[in-house]
Amino acid sequence: MSWTGDPIWLADVLRAVGLRVIEHEGWRDRGHGDFRDLRGVLCHHTAGGGTEDWRIVQYGRPDLDGPLAQLVLERDGTFRVIAAGVCWHAGRGSWPGWPTDNANYHVIGIEAVSRGDGTDWTPAQLDAYKRGCAAILGRIGRTADDCVAHREYSREGKIDPAGIDMDEFRRDVAAFLERKDAPMSASEVTQLQEFIIKFCGPISSDVKDIREQLCGLDQRDLGQYAGWPQLGGHTLVDALADVIGRLDKFESRFIPPAL
Ligand SMILES: [Zn+2]
Structure with missing residues (x-):
């Protein structure tokens, strides 16, 4: 043909x-x-x-x-x-x-x-x-x-x-x-924004709760952190670092949520 x-x-x-x-x-x-x-x-x-x-x-x-x-x-x-x-x-x-x-x-x-x-x-x-x-x-x-x-x-x-x-x-x-790798899409950024706001919203003044929110649930008292399954096993800090790294390539549409 x-x-x-x-x-x-x-x-x-x-x-x-x-x-x-x-x-x-x-x-x-x-x-x-x-x-x-x-x-x-x-x-x-x-x-x-x-x-x-x-x-x-x-x-x-x-x-x-x-x-x-x-x-x-x-x-x-x-x-x-x-x-x-x-x-x-x-x-x-x-x-x-x-x-x-x-x-x-x-x-x-x-x-x-x-x-x-x-x-x-x-x-x-x-x-x-x-x-x-x-x-x-x-x-x-x-x-x-x-x-x-x-x-x-x-x-x-x-x-x-x-x-x-x-x-x-x-x-x-x-x-x-x-650009060698594709920038994040608008819908990806929106999903991340919603996720971060939802995730960080309920942080209380309890130190253990905050550490757990940041690092995952398991073994928190032993100083071992499992990360979060919905973040691919990463802690919140690691996940945010990944997000920011990708946003450097995205630039225009992202409005950082108030953490
Ligand atoms: Zn024309």
Whole structure:
């Protein structure tokens, strides 16, 4: 069977780096034919800014049939997976290594929900935008150089995505790509936060109780500590050290609980 190159892995690849994903019914079969190969990601804004922007991306507009991009990025950082096939989003333009005036058959389009005046990006959205681009580029074996703004590619006067400094954007994408191990996902961090707060909540003024809470139950009077089964046999201190070590790679979403 011939290789079509369609990115039917989009949802999995985004989820694997901890991003929230909504898979639209039928996305794997949606598109204007098959990709020839995959060379990069083209970044757009919707110029709408509302929760229904995805409808135009999926269904199109009177002068242009949908789908208009493979992905929609909501303001809260959630990715909607619209299509796996070719979409009409690039128009005419050029970029080193991409075929001139024919990028639709070679690059994945992300339409990020925004008014389009460059002032309404949310931190969660920008973070997800970079992480998502890095995840896709990593999957197709490309570097941050192939993460391109529509306005950089287009010779039709496009301005999107407005307000995003693409040199800075590509630097951050490159940093995500260079990480050897995956950062913790948002849901992992939330679970840890909840666990730590629940775990530390009932500490009393009894020294033995505190030591037990920190180190595990067995043999506490002999100075031997078993650790906690739910922490993989580690004491709370060891587990926290592991969490902090992993958070150094995560950086942005973690708010330390008040211990
Ligand atoms: Zn665009």
